[in-house]
Structure formats: structure tokens, C-alpha cells
Amino acid sequence: xxxxxxxxxxxxxxxxxxxxxxxxxxxESKRGVIPPRLLKSMSYSLLDGGKRLRPALCLAAAERNxxxxxxxxxxAGALEFLHTASLIHDDLPCMDNDDLRRGRPTNHKVFGxxxxxxxxxxxxxxAFEHALSGLVSNGIPYEAAFRAVSFLxxxxxxxxLCGGQTLDTDRESQSADRDFVYEIAEKKxxxxxxxxxxxxxxxxxxxxxxxxxxxxxxxxVGIAFQIVDDILDATGTxxxxxxxxxxxxxxxxxxxxxxxxxxxxxxxxxxxSARAAEALSPLFPGGDLLITLxxxxxxxxx
Amino acid sequence: xxxxxxxxxxxxxxxxxxxxxxxxxxxESKRGVIPPRLLKSMSYSLLDGGKRLRPALCLAAAERNxxxxxxxxxxAGALEFLHTASLIHDDLPCMDNDDLRRGRPTNHKVFGxxxxxxxxxxxxxxAFEHALSGLVSNGIPYEAAFRAVSFLxxxxxxxxLCGGQTLDTDRESQSADRDFVYEIAEKKxxxxxxxxxxxxxxxxxxxxxxxxxxxxxxxxVGIAFQIVDDILDATGTxxxxxxxxxxxxxxxxxxxxxxxxxxxxxxxxxxxSARAAEALSPLFPGGDLLITLxxxxxxxxx
Numbered sequence: 021x022x023x024x025x026x027x028x029x030x031x032x033x034x035x036x037x038x039x040x041x042x043x044x045x046x047x048e049s050k051r052g053v054i055p056p057r058l059l060k061s062m063s064y065s066l067l068d069g070g071k072r073l074r075p076a077l078c079l080a081a082a083e084r085n086x087x088x089x090x091x092x093x094x095x096a097g098a099l100e101f102l103h104t105a106s107l108i109h110d111d112l113p114c115m116d117n118d119d120l121r122r123g124r125p126t127n128h129k130v131f132g133x134x135x136x137x138x139x140x141x142x143x144x145x146x147a148f149e150h151a152l153s154g155l156v157s158n159g160i161p162y163e164a165a166f167r168a169v170s171f172l173x174x175x176x177x178x179x180x181l182c183g184g185q186t187l188d189t190d191r192e193s194q195s196a197d198r199d200f201v202y203e204i205a206e207k208k209x210x211x212x213x214x215x216x217x218x219x220x221x222x223x224x225x226x227x228x229x230x231x232x233x234x235x236x237x238x239x240x241v242g243i244a245f246q247i248v249d250d251i252l253d254a255t256g257t258x259x260x261x262x263x264x265x266x267x268x269x270x271x272x273x274x275x276x277x278x279x280x281x282x283x284x285x286x287x288x289x290x291x292x293s294a295r296a297a298e299a300l301s302p303l304f305p306g307g308d309l310l311i312t313l314x315x316x317x318x319x320x321x322x
Numbered sequence: 323x324x325x326x327x328x329x330x331x332x333x334x335x336x337x338x339x340x341x342x343x344x345x346x347x348x349x350e351s352k353r354g355v356i357p358p359r360l361l362k363s364m365s366y367s368l369l370d371g372g373k374r375l376r377p378a379l380c381l382a383a384a385e386r387n388x389x390x391x392x393x394x395x396x397x398a399g400a401l402e403f404l405h406t407a408s409l410i411h412d413d414l415p416c417m418d419n420d421d422l423r424r425g426r427p428t429n430h431k432v433f434g435x436x437x438x439x440x441x442x443x444x445x446x447x448x449a450f451e452h453a454l455s456g457l458v459s460n461g462i463p464y465e466a467a468f469r470a471v472s473f474l475x476x477x478x479x480x481x482x483l484c485g486g487q488t489l490d491t492d493r494e495s496q497s498a499d500r501d502f503v504y505e506i507a508e509k510k511x512x513x514x515x516x517x518x519x520x521x522x523x524x525x526x527x528x529x530x531x532x533x534x535x536x537x538x539x540x541x542x543v544g545i546a547f548q549i550v551d552d553i554l555d556a557t558g559t560x561x562x563x564x565x566x567x568x569x570x571x572x573x574x575x576x577x578x579x580x581x582x583x584x585x586x587x588x589x590x591x592x593x594x595s596a597r598a599a600e601a602l603s604p605l606f607p608g609g610d611l612l613i614t615l616x617x618x619x620x621x622x623x624x
Contacts, residue, residue: 149475
């Protein structure tokens with residue numbers, strides 16, 4: 021780690037205000053168009069002070085490939101919509117059955133299950149609509165926008181995020197194999213984090229070689245992120261996490277901690293962080309914030 | 323009605339086999355790629371002998387604007403994916419809580435709520451992915467594919483289908499206004515039927531004037547379709563419907579029958595059918611199957 025410099029906070033400092041303003045304006049623009057209670061439920065979860073890591077990664081990748089953040093913003097918004105949708109569904113009684121998210125009651129606790137499901141559904145479709153129309157009206161060429169949105173679909177559909185949620189929550193889909201935790205993490209967490217940087221590069225029309233490097237970076241950052249999440253769940257407090265800790269253990273979930281122990285999980289997080297950094301290093305011989313972010317990820321504490 | 327000629331069966335006869343074969347091949351292509359139980363749950367509801375009205379309308383509209391059915395098929399599939407997703411969610415315990423659909427146990431009855439929600443989620447995202455990549459690889463120009471997929475997003479998102487499901491199932495979102503049943507039907511049913519014909523026209527690069535006529539046609543066909551659904555729910559048997567009848571009444575749902583009485587609802591269905599037919603008439607001075615279909619819709623019995 022580079023002293024007290026915190027790469028996630030620095031990345032946040034560059035993009036968070038712009039992302040927040042864009043998400044608020046989007047919700048505001050739908051007043052009178054979307055049924056009021058549905059919009060309220062969607063906004064409740066979308067505007068809840070999340071870290072905005074995925075949109076920030078997308079904007080950073082776009083800017084490093086020559087597209088200004090403002091032009092890439094529709095994709096950043098879409099990523100946060102999709103991430104929020106997955107959290108709403110994850111918390112449902114039939115999935116993780118969680119009451120607390122980012123320190124507040126979960127969506128279904130406030131709006132009921134029916135509206136929570138529809139809010140997730142809505143955010144998801146709105147994500148694709150917003151990315152498609154927004155990117156093209158921001159002057160991104162059709163083909164680049166098309167490739168980016170297609171990648172986003174694949175990352176979040178049954179081969180990606182939805183598949184990962186299945187493996188994570190459906191008992192009968194689970195395997196006793198120790199490496200099964202990798203498969204869950206790859207689909208459930210890494211697929212959307214990888215899509216964040218890859219879509220940023222794709223909408224900028226980056227070469228296949230560059231896209232491949234961002235893809236590898238996102239994959240390893242995503243896995244490291246999930247391992248640390250598992251470690252924090254096993255060791256953190258509700259106050260610090262903003263959600264109920266020790267849920268994994270209580271639900272007998274398969275996690276990196278249950279599969280490899282606390283020390284084993286920490287070592288694996290370090291290794292994933294290092295591989296993420298290596299993937300981008302050749303593109304930035306003088307170093308880069310994204311590389312530092314990957315290096316620091318194994319040590320995050322919230 | 324034109325004697326014993328049945329326009330829906332005729333449309334079905336032209337397209338259903340091709341649509342069925344395409345849906346089966348799509349599910350088959352995902353073996354080993356999507357977690358097995360998730361794919362099973364998706365296929366269970368997708369390949370259940372539905373009428374395939376929406377994809378057939380899309381292919382018919384595409385062909386009438388110069389694009390062969392084979393090339394438009396990815397959009398037809400996407401429409402059926404989305405329709406199926408909405409039915410799976412509609413049947414959930416927290417929504418309509420239905421045990422029977424097309425004569426078989428509903429998805430959550432067979433696979434549980436968690437997998438049913440994820441199967442709906444998955445079909446929805448797969449729809450957009452499949453439409454985007456399939457249309458472009460079938461040689462539909464990027465811009466036309468984009469316009470069609472964007473329209474599909476809007477029709478199914480919080481301003482369309484998801485909004486309609488909210489109005490239909492969320493007590494606190496309901497209004498005592500008699501015309502409220504129109505608003506539900508417009509968003510919940512008509513939006514996707516309109517999208518079926520409009521996307522067919524859009525991907526064929528039809529002019530704004532032609533798209534507007536298909537849009538009007540689809541809107542009125544959709545409303546007529548919902549009115550007849552309400553009439554059948556109030557008068558049909560489980561055997562004939564393949565689902566539990568009188569659910570609307572039992573759940574105190576706002577329907578065209580409860581708002582306007584049985585005769586009032588029938589008259590309204592006739593009027594919507596007539597307006598649908600009028601919208602397309604100028605394009606087909608010699609008549610057309612789509613016009614006959616609209617005219618016959620008010621009299622369908624299942």
C-alpha cells in the first residue's frame with residue numbers, strides 16, 4: 021500500500037459527484053412518467069449512498085481510452101442500475117432474506133416484496149434503454165455502443181450475474197467442489213465489475229488487445245472484491261458494514277472463508293489483486309490509479 | 323366475422339413452427355453455458371405451448387415491410403422471452419399467486435420462488451442480448467436494430483409493462499377512477515403487443531408514418547386483447563382457459579368487467595377492434611390478415 025493514499029476514495033473523489041448528479045437527474049426526469057410508488061421504490065435503492073465503484077471504473081476506463089466521462093455517463097448509470105437491481109433481488113426473503121442494506125431497511129422491508137421485485141425488474145430494463153439511447157445521443161458510434169451494451173447484457177444475464185445468483189442461492193444448483201466458490205464469484209460479482217471496465221473500453225472503440233487487458237483486470241478485481249466481502253462478512257460488525265454480518269455462516273453459504281479459511285482467503289485476495297495489477301501494467305508503464313486500486317483492494321476494510 | 327376463417331390460427335399456421343423451432347434451438351444452445359437448473363426453469367415456461375401471438379405479429383409486420391421472417395426472428399424470440407418473464411413474475415405468490423398456467427403448474431410451484439424470479443430476470447436480459455446480437459448478425463443495419471431494441475426496452479420497462487404490473491398488483495398504486503383499467507391495460511398488455519408490430523416495422527426501416535399506424539394498431543389490439551381476457555376470466559372454465567378462472571374477482575382486481583359490466587366490456591372490445599383495423603386499413607386497401615385478426619379479436623373464446 022502507498023501510505024495513507026486510498027485509491028478507491030481518490031477514484032470516488034473524481035467521479036462520485038457527477039455520477040450522483042446524473043442518477044438524481046434521471047430519477048427526477050421520470051416523475052409523472054413512471055407510476056409514483058414504483059419510482060419511489062426504484063429511487064430508494066438507487067440513491068442510497070452506495071460507493072458507485074462500478075460506474076467510476078467504467079468512466080475511468082473510458083477516459084483512459086479517449087472518451088470523456090460525460091459522454092460515457094449513460095453506461096455508468098446503466099451499471100449502477102443493474103447493480104442496484106441485483107442487490108434488491110439479493111435481499112428478498114426467498115434469496116438472502118436481509119433486512120439491512122447500507123445501514124437502511126432493505127427495499128422489500130419498506131415497499132413490500134411485489135414492488136421490490138418490480139423495482140429490480142424496472143431498473144434492469146431501464147439500464148439497457150438508458151445505455152442504448154444515451155450513448156448514441158452522446159455521439160458514441162452505433163457499433164461501439166452496440167458492442168458495449170451487448171457485453172453488458174451477457175455479463176448480467178443467465179451466463180453472468182443471474183447465473184451467479186442461482187448458484188449462490190439455489191441449494192440444488194450447488195456443488196461440493198472447493199473451487200465452486202470461484203465459479204459463484206466469477207458470475208455473481210466479477211462479471212459486472214469486469215463489464216464496468218470493458219464497456220468503458222468498448223464504447224471508446226479500444227482495440228481487442230486493450231479490451232482483453234481490461235477484461236482480465238476486471239475479472240481479478242472482481243474476484244478479489246468478493247473474497248474481501250466474504251472476509252468482512254466473517255469478521256466485521258453491522259455498524260461498520262451497514263448490513264447484517266455473519267449472514268453467510270448463518271445461512272451455511274459457501275464462501276472463500278468457509279472453503280479456504282481466513283488466512284487462505286486473505287492470500288487468495290492478495291494473489292487476485294496482484295494479477296489484476298499485472299494485467300494493466302503494460303498499458304501504464306508509469307503506473308495508474310486503476311493499478312493502485314487493484315493493489316489496495318485486498319486490504320479494504322469496508 | 324368471416325365465417326369459420328380464424329385469423330389467429332392462420333397467423334399461427336404461418337409462423338408458429340418456425341418460432342417454436344427457434345426457441346427450442348436457443349434453449350438447446352445454452353446447455354453447459356447456463357447453470358442447468360436455471361436453464362430448466364427458463365425452458366419450462368418458455369417452451370410450454372403458448373400461442374406465440376407476439377412473435378407472430380412481429381414477423382408479420384416485418385414481412386409486410388420487406389424483411390423476411392428468418393431475419394427478424396431474433397426480435398420475435400426476444401418478445402416471447404419478455405412475455406414469458408412477465409407471466410412467471412405475474413404468477414408469483416406476492417403478485418397474482420397463481421398455481422396454474424396453460425394447464426400446468428406455474429414456474430414457482432415447480433422450481434420455487436427464488437429460481438422463478440431468477441428465470442424471469444434471465445429471460446428478460448437474454449431477450450435484449452439476443453435481439454441485439456441476432457438482428458445485427460442477420461444483417462439488420464445497426465441503426466434499425468437499435469431503434470427496435472430501444473422501443474422494446476421502453477415498452478417493457480417502468481413506463482410500460484413493469485409499470486402496468488405495478489398498477490395491477492400494488493394496492494397503494496391503485497386509483498378509484500373508472501378509466502384506471504385502461505391505464506393498466508395500456509401499460510401491462512398493450513405495450514408489449516404494440517412493441518411486437520412496431521419493432522417488426524422498425525427493424526425493416528419503415529417510415530415514421532407507417533410505424534405510427536402499426537403503433538396505433540398494436541395499441542388497440544392490445545387493449546381489445548385485455549378486455550377479452552377480463553371477459554374470459556369472468557365467464558370461462560379452468561379447462562378451457564388453462565388457468566384458474568375468476569381469479570380477478572377473488573382478488574378484487576379492477577377489470578373491464580368490474581368497471582363496465584359484461585355488456586359494457588364487450589362493446590368496448592368491439593370498439594377497440596374496429597379502431598385497430600382502421601389504423602392499418604389505409605396501408606392495405608385490399609385487406610390483410612392483420613386487419614381480419616383485429617376484427618375477430620373481440621370474439622375470441624380462449
